Amino acid sequence: MTSTTTHGTTATPTTDGTVDAPRSQAYFQEAQERTAHNYHPLPVVVAHAEGAWMTDVDGTRYLDMLAGYSALNFGHGHPELLAAAHEQLDKLTLTSRAFVHDQFGRFCAGLGDLAGKELVLPMNTGAEAVETAIKVARKWGYDIKGVENDSAEIIVAGGNFHGRTTTIVGFSDDPDARDGFGPFAPGFVQVPYGDAAALEEAITPNTVAVLIEPIQGEGGVVIPPTGYLRAVREITTRHNVLFAADEIQAGLGRTGRTFACDHEDVVPDLYVLGKALGGGIVPVSAVVANRDVLGVLHPGQHGSTFGGNALACAVGAKVVEILASGELQERSEKLGIVLRTRLESLVGRGALAVRTRGLWAGIDVDPAVGTGRAVCEALMARGVLAKDTHGSTIRLAPPLVVTEDDLNWGLDQLEAVVTGG
Structure with missing residues (x-):
C-alpha cells in the first residue's frame, strides 16, 4: 500500500482500488471522546513537524500559520x-x-x-x-x-x-x-x-x-x-x-x-x-x-x-x-512587510480590516464570507492551519523561519478562501 502526500487532502489507495478512510478521523474521534472539551480543535491530527510545516498521521502536509500562539517562533524542531x-x-x-x-x-x-x-x-x-x-x-x-x-x-x-x-x-x-x-x-x-x-x-x-x-x-x-x-x-x-x-x-x-x-x-x-x-x-x-x-x-x-x-x-x-544575534527579528520585520502588503490587498475583497506587526496579523473577515471558524476549516482543506478568534476574525502567526515562498503560498490560499477564488 502506498500513500500520496498532498497539501490538505490525502488519499490512500488499496490493492482493490478503493480508498481507505483517513486514520486522522479515528485518532481525532478518540481524542474528542476521552478528553474534556475545553478546546474546539480543527479535525487534524499532527504526527510530525519540521520548520514551518506539519504532517498528519495520513501524510498530509500543512503550513503552520499559528506557531503555537508564538510558542513556535523558531519553528518546529529547530x-x-x-x-x-x-x-x-x-x-x-x-x-x-x-x-x-x-x-x-x-x-x-x-x-x-x-x-x-x-x-x-x-x-x-x-x-x-x-x-x-x-x-x-x-x-x-x-x-x-x-x-x-x-x-x-x-x-x-x-x-x-x-x-x-x-x-x-x-x-x-x-x-x-x-x-x-x-x-x-x-x-x-x-x-x-x-x-x-x-x-x-x-x-x-x-x-x-x-x-x-x-x-x-x-x-x-x-x-x-x-x-x-x-x-x-x-x-x-x-x-x-x-x-x-x-x-x-x-x-x-x-x-x-x-x-x-x-x-x-x-x-x-x-x-x-x-x-x-x-x-x-x-x-x-x-x-x-x-x-x-x-x-x-x-x-x-x-x-x-x-x-x-x-x-x-x-x-x-x-x-x-x-x-x-537579532537575525530572526530582522527576518520577522522583512517578511512582515510581505504579510502586510498581501493582506492589505484583501481589504474590500473579503476582508473588512487587517492589523499587522511583524509576522503577526489579525484579519477581520467579512461575515458574508463566513465565520472565522469556517474560514479556518476552508484553509485547512487547502493545507494551511490558522486560528479564529471572536466571530469572523482570524489570526496568522507563522514561525519566524518560514520561507518567503511558503508564506506567499499560504497567503495565496487565504486569498482564494476569502475572495471565493
Missing part, C-alpha cells in the same frame, strides 16, 4: 534547540529550586541581559508568569510604595487576555473566559485599551501597577494607537506605579523587534515572558525586572517546583542566544 535539549536530557532535568544547577545562572544572566534588566524569576507557563507579576506588584506596593495592606489595585485594559487562572479571568471581559468561574479576586480596575487619559484618571493612591499587552493577541492582534505605550510609561513613572508589559505572545521576535515595546522605545518595569522562551520544546516563562522590583520577594514567599528546571534553562538559554 536544530540548535533540539541539540540543547538532547544534551541536557542526558545530564540533568530537574533538581527543584531547593538546589542550584549549572544551567540556572547562565539562563538568568542571558535573559536579563537581553531585556536590559538585573533579575529574572523563571516559571513555567504564561499564566503562572502573570500571576507572579501580580504578586510582585502587590508586594512592591506594600513594601516600597507604602500602600495600606490588602488595598493594592492593578489597572488592566478592556479586551485583555493574560491567561485562564481564576484570578486572571476575574479581570477579563470575555464571557467565555469569565462566566461561571466566580467569585473573583478584587483589586483590579479595567479601562479601555489604548486610552491613556482613562488610564491616568483611574490611578489612585492604591494603584501599584498597570498590566497591559503592548499588542492584544487573543483580541485579534489589536495594536494600540501610536504613542500609547510611551504615554503609559510616562504616566506610570510620574505616579510611581509599575508598568508590567505582558509580552508572552508579542515578545521574543514576533513583531520584528525583540519586544513589542521596542517599537516605541519603551522599557517597562516588568517584562512578563513565556511561549517562545521554551523554543517549542518545554514550557518556560519568566518575569524580568530590576532589583528594586523583584528584590521585594524573599525565600518562602513565591516558588515553583519546575520553574527554572535544568532542561528548561538549557533550552531557554539557547533561545536567548539565538535572539541575541
Whole structure:
C-alpha cells in the first residue's frame, strides 16, 4: 500500500482500488471522546513537524500559520534547540529550586541581559508568569510604595487576555473566559485599551501597577494607537506605579523587534515572558525586572517546583542566544512587510480590516464570507492551519523561519478562501 502526500487532502489507495478512510478521523474521534472539551480543535491530527510545516498521521502536509500562539517562533524542531535539549536530557532535568544547577545562572544572566534588566524569576507557563507579576506588584506596593495592606489595585485594559487562572479571568471581559468561574479576586480596575487619559484618571493612591499587552493577541492582534505605550510609561513613572508589559505572545521576535515595546522605545518595569522562551520544546516563562522590583520577594514567599528546571534553562538559554544575534527579528520585520502588503490587498475583497506587526496579523473577515471558524476549516482543506478568534476574525502567526515562498503560498490560499477564488 502506498500513500500520496498532498497539501490538505490525502488519499490512500488499496490493492482493490478503493480508498481507505483517513486514520486522522479515528485518532481525532478518540481524542474528542476521552478528553474534556475545553478546546474546539480543527479535525487534524499532527504526527510530525519540521520548520514551518506539519504532517498528519495520513501524510498530509500543512503550513503552520499559528506557531503555537508564538510558542513556535523558531519553528518546529529547530536544530540548535533540539541539540540543547538532547544534551541536557542526558545530564540533568530537574533538581527543584531547593538546589542550584549549572544551567540556572547562565539562563538568568542571558535573559536579563537581553531585556536590559538585573533579575529574572523563571516559571513555567504564561499564566503562572502573570500571576507572579501580580504578586510582585502587590508586594512592591506594600513594601516600597507604602500602600495600606490588602488595598493594592492593578489597572488592566478592556479586551485583555493574560491567561485562564481564576484570578486572571476575574479581570477579563470575555464571557467565555469569565462566566461561571466566580467569585473573583478584587483589586483590579479595567479601562479601555489604548486610552491613556482613562488610564491616568483611574490611578489612585492604591494603584501599584498597570498590566497591559503592548499588542492584544487573543483580541485579534489589536495594536494600540501610536504613542500609547510611551504615554503609559510616562504616566506610570510620574505616579510611581509599575508598568508590567505582558509580552508572552508579542515578545521574543514576533513583531520584528525583540519586544513589542521596542517599537516605541519603551522599557517597562516588568517584562512578563513565556511561549517562545521554551523554543517549542518545554514550557518556560519568566518575569524580568530590576532589583528594586523583584528584590521585594524573599525565600518562602513565591516558588515553583519546575520553574527554572535544568532542561528548561538549557533550552531557554539557547533561545536567548539565538535572539541575541537579532537575525530572526530582522527576518520577522522583512517578511512582515510581505504579510502586510498581501493582506492589505484583501481589504474590500473579503476582508473588512487587517492589523499587522511583524509576522503577526489579525484579519477581520467579512461575515458574508463566513465565520472565522469556517474560514479556518476552508484553509485547512487547502493545507494551511490558522486560528479564529471572536466571530469572523482570524489570526496568522507563522514561525519566524518560514520561507518567503511558503508564506506567499499560504497567503495565496487565504486569498482564494476569502475572495471565493
